[in-house]
Amino acid sequence: MTATIRFFARFRELLGTDIQAPVEAGATLTGLVRRIAKQNSEGYEAIFDESGNFREFVIIMKNGKRIERGAAGITLVSDNDEIAVFPPVAGG
Amino acid sequence: MTATIRFFARFRELLGTDIQAPVEAGATLTGLVRRIAKQNSEGYEAIFDESGNFREFVIIMKNGKRIERGAAGITLVSDNDEIAVFPPVAGG
Amino acid sequence: MIAIQHEDVDIGALVRNAKEHGTGAVVVFDGIVRDDDIRQIELEAYEEVAVPELRKIAREASEKFRLLHVDIVHRIGRLDIGENILVIVVSAGHRKEAYEGSRFIIEAIKAGVPIWKKELTKQGGRWVPGEHPHGSGQPGYHIS
Amino acid sequence: MIAIQHEDVDIGALVRNAKEHGTGAVVVFDGIVRDDDIRQIELEAYEEVAVPELRKIAREASEKFRLLHVDIVHRIGRLDIGENILVIVVSAGHRKEAYEGSRFIIEAIKAGVPIWKKELTKQGGRWVPGEHPHGSGQPGYHIS
Numbered sequence: 001m002t003a004t005i006r007f008f009a010r011f012r013e014l015l016g017t018d019i020q021a022p023v024e025a026g027a028t029l030t031g032l033v034r035r036i037a038k039q040n041s042e043g044y045e046a047i048f049d050e051s052g053n054f055r056e057f058v059i060i061m062k063n064g065k066r067i068e069r070g071a072a073g074i075t076l077v078s079d080n081d082e083i084a085v086f087p088p089v090a091g092g
Numbered sequence: 093m094t095a096t097i098r099f100f101a102r103f104r105e106l107l108g109t110d111i112q113a114p115v116e117a118g119a120t121l122t123g124l125v126r127r128i129a130k131q132n133s134e135g136y137e138a139i140f141d142e143s144g145n146f147r148e149f150v151i152i153m154k155n156g157k158r159i160e161r162g163a164a165g166i167t168l169v170s171d172n173d174e175i176a177v178f179p180p181v182a183g184g
Numbered sequence: 185m186i187a188i189q190h191e192d193v194d195i196g197a198l199v200r201n202a203k204e205h206g207t208g209a210v211v212v213f214d215g216i217v218r219d220d221d222i223r224q225i226e227l228e229a230y231e232e233v234a235v236p237e238l239r240k241i242a243r244e245a246s247e248k249f250r251l252l253h254v255d256i257v258h259r260i261g262r263l264d265i266g267e268n269i270l271v272i273v274v275s276a277g278h279r280k281e282a283y284e285g286s287r288f289i290i291e292a293i294k295a296g297v298p299i300w301k302k303e304l305t306k307q308g309g310r311w312v313p314g315e316h317p318h319g320s321g322q323p324g325y326h327i328s
Numbered sequence: 329m330i331a332i333q334h335e336d337v338d339i340g341a342l343v344r345n346a347k348e349h350g351t352g353a354v355v356v357f358d359g360i361v362r363d364d365d366i367r368q369i370e371l372e373a374y375e376e377v378a379v380p381e382l383r384k385i386a387r388e389a390s391e392k393f394r395l396l397h398v399d400i401v402h403r404i405g406r407l408d409i410g411e412n413i414l415v416i417v418v419s420a421g422h423r424k425e426a427y428e429g430s431r432f433i434i435e436a437i438k439a440g441v442p443i444w445k446k447e448l449t450k451q452g453g454r455w456v457p458g459e460h461p462h463g464s465g466q467p468g469y470h471i472s
Contacts, residue, residue, distance in 0.1 A: 008374055009444035010455045059442075064377050084374055084442075088458030091373070091402060091443025092359055092414050092434055100230055101300035102311045151298075156233050176230055176298075180314030183229070183258060183299025184215055184270050184290055196340030199358060203410050208362035211355065211430075214343060218352035218421065266347050277362065283431055286355075290423060 001025070001079040005036050007043075008086035014043030023079070029062060029072040030054065033085055047085060059086050093117070093171040097128050099135075100178035106135030115171070121154060121164040122146065125177055139177060151178050186238045186254075188229050188299075190261045193271050202275040204252040209282040213290055215270040217263050222303045225312075227260040227269065230298035234258070241292040249285030251276050256289065258299060269301075330382045330398075332373050332443075334405045337415050346419040348396040353426040357434055359414040361407050366447045369456075371404040371413065374442035378402070385436040393429030395420050400433065402443060413445075 005019040006012075021036055034052060037044040049055050054069045061067060061084040067075055077083065093115040099107045113128055126144060129136040141147050146161040153159060153176040159167055169175065185198070195212060202210050217225050242254040255273040263269060272289050276282040293299075294315050301312040329342070339356060346354050361369050386398040399417040407413060416433050420426040437443075438459050445456040 006374070008442065009372060009446070012372070061374075061377065064380075084377070086374065086442060087444070087455070089438075089440065089442050090445045090456040090458040091371070091378075091441050092438040098230070100298065101228055101302070104228070153230075153233065156236075176233070178230065178298060179300070179311070181294075181296065181298050182301045182312040182314045183227070183234075183297050184294045194340060195343050195356075196338060199339050199356070203360060205363060207360050207410070210358040210360060212339075212343070212358070213423065213427075214354040214356070215423065216347060216351050216354060216419075219349060266351070275360075279357065279359065279434060283357075283427065287427055 001077075003032060003077050003079070003081045003083055005033065006082065006084045008084065010087055011043065011046060011085055014040050014046060023077050023081075027077050029060065029067060029075040029077055029083060031073075032077050033060075033072075033083065057088055059088070060084070093169075095124060095169050095171070095173040095175055097125065098174065098176045100176065102179055103135065103138060103177055106132050106138060115169050115173075119169050121152065121159060121167040121169055121175060123165075124169050125152075125164075125175060138179075149180055151180070152176070186235065186242055186256050188231050188234055188238070188258050188260055190259065192259070192268055193257045195268075195271060195273070198255050198257075198271065198273045202253040202255065202273050204275055206277050207252055207275040208277050209279040210273065210275045211279075211282040211286040213270070213272040213286050214268055215290070217265050217267050217269060219265045220303065222265070222305050224262050224264055224304045225269075226262050226302045226304060226309070227258075228300045228302075229258070229260050231260075234297050234299055237297045238293070241289055241297070244292070245274070245285045245288050249274075249276060249281040249288065251281065251285045254285075254289070256293070258293070258297075260299070262304075330379065330386055330400050332375050332378055332382070332402050332404055334403065336403070336412055337401045339412075339415060339417070342399050342401075342415065342417045346397040346399065346417050348419055350421050351396055351419040352421050353423040354417065354419045355423075355426040355430040357414070357416040357430050358412055359434070361409050361411050361413060363409045364447065366409070366449050368406050368408055368448045369413075370406050370446045370448060370453070371402075372444045372446075373402070373404050375404075378441050378443055381441045382437070385433055385441070388436070389418070389429045389432050393418075393420060393425040393432065395425065395429045398429075398433070400437070402437070402441075404443070406448075 001023040097111040
């Protein structure tokens, strides 16, 4: 199974984007993003707090739908899922 | 002495505009406009009420400055004055 | 550019020209001849009073809303359905000032600038009543 | 026209095209790269989510404010000072709806569309913080 992780803005600069990640059965959204983010400590710290939870301002989407931070730890990742992780928006 | 009377919008259609009117010494604004307006009864009635006072909505200017209806009867007209009389504005 | 004129105006060019140093937002208001079962409208202005009044409104709006640039072009004469009647272009550092400044200008024009509009219909014509029957036409009277 | 694109847009042409039957007012909002002691800005979007979100905002604004036409063009990539970032064109029967609809759209975009902006300065770069830190980025969350 493979999922795509897309980081945006500052998270993209620190961690890259369009990352094809192998996913094990039973992997959670939080677990997957944590594993990818660990490749760069500054990137990890930008997204996760000391307890390994998503920071309050971080926005997470699965296949274009918002996933609440609290639910990300129990949301399973399936084959071909697209996970997006980004900071608060600032368009316009 | 001569003054110019400018009517606008509906008043212009009924009474004309840029009217050069001879003015006698001591003529008031109301008196002058009343005399000019009498040339067309529909025009007169559009501007003046039964008592010969300016109707409430009529706007009067002398040389580009607003003259209140109440003051028009005691405002004297001088040589070369420009008197404008018009209905409520509707631009934009 | 503050003008009362017969000619139409190039909105794209006005917007480009409104980008003074410090501009973060431009707001354009374009008032248009609406098809209210009419053929045309005819506009008339007391230009010698209306133009200084537009300048005064532009100056007031600039101070009140820290506008960096103001254009007001009001057309007169006969206009077809869909034509521009009034174009207001304002620029400001931030959007709030630009929106509020633009709105202030249109309301002040409607309230107090000597311009009149006649709807020309198949049956004849009808002068459009002012929106502010008690207080209109008075220079210096603006909605705040 | 709802788009996220690199290219600039012809505001004059958008205004002409917005004059649907019944239009009495067009309001344009043009967000511009402001000279906040920067060299350029760089914009990035999650396009697959941002475009549907812009469409949804346009639809909501159209219903709520009876808009007759809505264009939203948000640019991405590197832009110089003075360039257009975001152009919103709305038309309505009357000015109140046009102004309010336009404002609704810009506020909704700022609150919830996944687009980010980086200021490029002589010293490097700085991501612009969102205006709505608690609640931003959530589709369907709009200021009302």
